[in-house]
Amino acid sequence: MTDTTRTAAASRRSLPNGVWGIALFIATEATLFGSLIASYFYLRFKHAGWPLGGIEPPKPALPLAITGALVLAIVPMFLASAAARRGSVGATARFVITALVVQAGYLVVQIVLFADDLSKFKPTTNAYGSVYFTLLGVDHFHVLIGILLSLWLLSRLATGLTNYRVVATRVISWYWYFASTVAVAVTLTQLSSSL
Amino acid sequence: MATVASPEAARRVQRLERVWRERPGLLGWLTTCDHKRIGILYLFTSLAFFAAGGVEALLVRTQLIRPDNGLLGPEKFDQMMTTHGVTMIFLFVIPISIGAFGNYLVPLMIGSRDMAFPRMNALSYWLFLASGIFIYTGLFLGHGPNAGWFDYVPLGSKQYDPGPNVDFYALGLIFNGVSSTAAAINFIVTIFKLRAPGMSLNRMPLFCYAFLAVSFALIFALPPLNVALGFLELDRRLGFHFFDVAHGGDALMWQHLFWIFGHPEVYIIILPAFGIATSIIPTFTRRKMVAFPLVALAEILVAFIGFGVWVHHMFATGLSSITLVYFAAASLIIVVPSGIQLFAWITTLNTGRPEFKTPLLFICGFIIFFLLGGLSGVMFAAIPFDQQLTDTYFVVAHFHFVIFGAAVFPILGGLYYWFPKVTGRMYHERTGQLSFWLAFTGTALTFFPMHIVGLLGMPRRVYTYPGGMGWSDYNLLESIGAYVLASGLFLIVANLLVSAFRGVRVGPDPWGGATLEWATSSPPPDYNFPVIPKVTSAYAMWDREDREEDARKLTRGDLVLERGHETPASTVLDADWDEILEMPSDSPWPITLAAAAAGVFAFLLLGHWLVAGVFGGLCLAVLAAWHRQEPQLA
Numbered sequence: 001m002t003d004t005t006r007t008a009a010a011s012r013r014s015l016p017n018g019v020w021g022i023a024l025f026i027a028t029e030a031t032l033f034g035s036l037i038a039s040y041f042y043l044r045f046k047h048a049g050w051p052l053g054g055i056e057p058p059k060p061a062l063p064l065a066i067t068g069a070l071v072l073a074i075v076p077m078f079l080a081s082a083a084a085r086r087g088s089v090g091a092t093a094r095f096v097i098t099a100l101v102v103q104a105g106y107l108v109v110q111i112v113l114f115a116d117d118l119s120k121f122k123p124t125t126n127a128y129g130s131v132y133f134t135l136l137g138v139d140h141f142h143v144l145i146g147i148l149l150s151l152w153l154l155s156r157l158a159t160g161l162t163n164y165r166v167v168a169t170r171v172i173s174w175y176w177y178f179a180s181t182v183a184v185a186v187t188l189t190q191l192s193s194s195l
Numbered sequence: 196m197a198t199v200a201s202p203e204a205a206r207r208v209q210r211l212e213r214v215w216r217e218r219p220g221l222l223g224w225l226t227t228c229d230h231k232r233i234g235i236l237y238l239f240t241s242l243a244f245f246a247a248g249g250v251e252a253l254l255v256r257t258q259l260i261r262p263d264n265g266l267l268g269p270e271k272f273d274q275m276m277t278t279h280g281v282t283m284i285f286l287f288v289i290p291i292s293i294g295a296f297g298n299y300l301v302p303l304m305i306g307s308r309d310m311a312f313p314r315m316n317a318l319s320y321w322l323f324l325a326s327g328i329f330i331y332t333g334l335f336l337g338h339g340p341n342a343g344w345f346d347y348v349p350l351g352s353k354q355y356d357p358g359p360n361v362d363f364y365a366l367g368l369i370f371n372g373v374s375s376t377a378a379a380i381n382f383i384v385t386i387f388k389l390r391a392p393g394m395s396l397n398r399m400p401l402f403c404y405a406f407l408a409v410s411f412a413l414i415f416a417l418p419p420l421n422v423a424l425g426f427l428e429l430d431r432r433l434g435f436h437f438f439d440v441a442h443g444g445d446a447l448m449w450q451h452l453f454w455i456f457g458h459p460e461v462y463i464i465i466l467p468a469f470g471i472a473t474s475i476i477p478t479f480t481r482r483k484m485v486a487f488p489l490v491a492l493a494e495i496l497v498a499f500i501g502f503g504v505w506v507h508h509m510f511a512t513g514l515s516s517i518t519l520v521y522f523a524a525a526s527l528i529i530v531v532p533s534g535i536q537l538f539a540w541i542t543t544l545n546t547g548r549p550e551f552k553t554p555l556l557f558i559c560g561f562i563i564f565f566l567l568g569g570l571s572g573v574m575f576a577a578i579p580f581d582q583q584l585t586d587t588y589f590v591v592a593h594f595h596f597v598i599f600g601a602a603v604f605p606i607l608g609g610l611y612y613w614f615p616k617v618t619g620r621m622y623h624e625r626t627g628q629l630s631f632w633l634a635f636t637g638t639a640l641t642f643f644p645m646h647i648v649g650l651l652g653m654p655r656r657v658y659t660y661p662g663g664m665g666w667s668d669y670n671l672l673e674s675i676g677a678y679v680l681a682s683g684l685f686l687i688v689a690n691l692l693v694s695a696f697r698g699v700r701v702g703p704d705p706w707g708g709a710t711l712e713w714a715t716s717s718p719p720p721d722y723n724f725p726v727i728p729k730v731t732s733a734y735a736m737w738d739r740e741d742r743e744e745d746a747r748k749l750t751r752g753d754l755v756l757e758r759g760h761e762t763p764a765s766t767v768l769d770a771d772w773d774e775i776l777e778m779p780s781d782s783p784w785p786i787t788l789a790a791a792a793a794g795v796f797a798f799l800l801l802g803h804w805l806v807a808g809v810f811g812g813l814c815l816a817v818l819a820a821w822h823r824q825e826p827q828l829a
Contacts, residue, residue, distance in 0.1 A: 012774050014766045017311045017384050024380040024414055032418035035452065037438070039422065042448055052443045123435050127443035130435035134426070152819060164825040 084169035222375030229314035234299030241291035248282035272658035278388035280344030292467030303712035306391025308762035322374035333363030340364035379413035405470025408498035423452035438768035454505035479774030480547025553627030564600025589649025630686035637680025728752025784821035
């Protein structure tokens, strides 16, 4: 990182535009997930028995464990953001990769669980199946986008840090803070019929 | 070219012109990221959709001109009526107010050289255009949206509407929503971060408060709509059961999700009109707005409370009494901030020296229609009244007074008001006044009798009606009114088109306006201002010393930023100096990304999931290419 960039990052008194942009994007995403979760409970409270049609409630242990791991991956993303602001490209990349390993592992296990659920019932079985698979599908897609963002960031970091990339690291960290937090809300909703 | 006082200043301005020069020709327009050019693109596109929506309205009114008319059959009528609603809301009012007025004016009013994310701004426009073409492709193929603009299920379900009509609607609106979300985020960051140093929040024009409130409302209102549309498409295309009662779904869930979006949407439509009114009134009354902080707060409160009233659209659906009473109370509370603004406008007019030029006439029309539409709105907060009149023409009368009379009149007034700024020429005043009276008379004649036929029991959305019901004369009047209104609108377009070429040339500030867009030449140069303006009040143009100081700053080279494609960023509350931003210039990627996104939606409609996925991958590739060019290279 050049001196000019470091000066710009250090002297800035308020959040850069990119961070404001992602904060507002998160606000709209949070409303999207809020609407999905509200729809789940709206349908749930319309019925005396839930899940509908004798479908077995999901088993909580594994989803809870991997979601916990995803939340812990916030720590390396926070450290990556701090390292980028210090101007340390190597440390930034290392922290992003550490988080990425956990995040990719989470997604792989979730896809296996998703496929397993699909072998038991389908989105077309009834409204429970529809809202269950839609909620989880959107959340997993959200994590996949985060992984693509992190991979893109690593490709940019390979040629060093610029002011733009420092802001990008902060922006993608914010994305992960939200993606991990909302995964908790989604998982608790998913498991609400078993808890 | 700005007026310059010294050789040093002239050199700086020449350099600014070189740095900010826009690429000429068609390619320049396709790749532009300049907020003014994007505003103009939004303006012409949304006006084209306005014309289309207007023709649909005229066809609907011609069909209803007499009983048992056979001009449009029920199928065509449903498509015309639905597409009229969808067009006017999603393809005209929001894009012209936020896209055209907001894009062109907000950066100028806050003393910035562009929006916070110029390339995303261009993307918003191209996505909007593509979504409009997408929806209209359905209409031209004979499959236009046909289940009403709020598309209630089960009417909108595959079982009762098996054609692709509703799919054009649902996918088109999701597509359109992406554009509006991107635009809203861009406006908030622009208003928060790009205000000229010194323009603390309390010195920001009320116009910008209105756009800030609208943008916040958009980012929270659109997701429930997108969720509802996503559920609908999953039900229709893949056999899911969100709204299918036989398999545990719930049809009313659509209404909840739609109106959680739909009612804030009403304020999204009308808030920019409030912003335009608060710009025009001070200029033509030669005084500052009465109760500035209260009006600013009221603009934000209207957007906020608008999220808590959606069930008043569902009073006749059999919800519990306690739910209805809560939402009736919330619907009454929103009268307070609306009333504050109404009284502030009237008091400003009353205590100033009003000069009734065309823009102010349109604002007076707006105040009258907003009052009338607002009063019938308050009536709907009374649950028994609503239950009696829901789905009658009384509702159509109410919301057209609000959405056309109140939301569109300031847009028309705004077209006249800022016309000299955009073109450097003045419109023809007498023709302008005549166009106002035609539009005003036409609006009153079209929509007022609808109250009466509604009270007489005429249901809305019927393609024809029998004679002898006592509705025929009123319908005839309404249809005549629609043509009078159309002639007024035609006269506005004709006046502005002719004046754009033959109007009298004007200087930077023909009105003695209060806000910063009048500080620069007409039309503004590519770099907006030769020097980032000094701001010490919300009526920056009325602070003569500050404008004189700008001229001195240009000579000194203070905040000219002529060395790069730059604009300053400031802190959010106090607008203290923060950093210099290197802004991106023209880019081919926004239009390319919009084209790839159009491919995704087109193939989703056709049911070719794999090809849609390929276009999705293409979108990611375009995004990667887009971000290879870094605007803030260190």
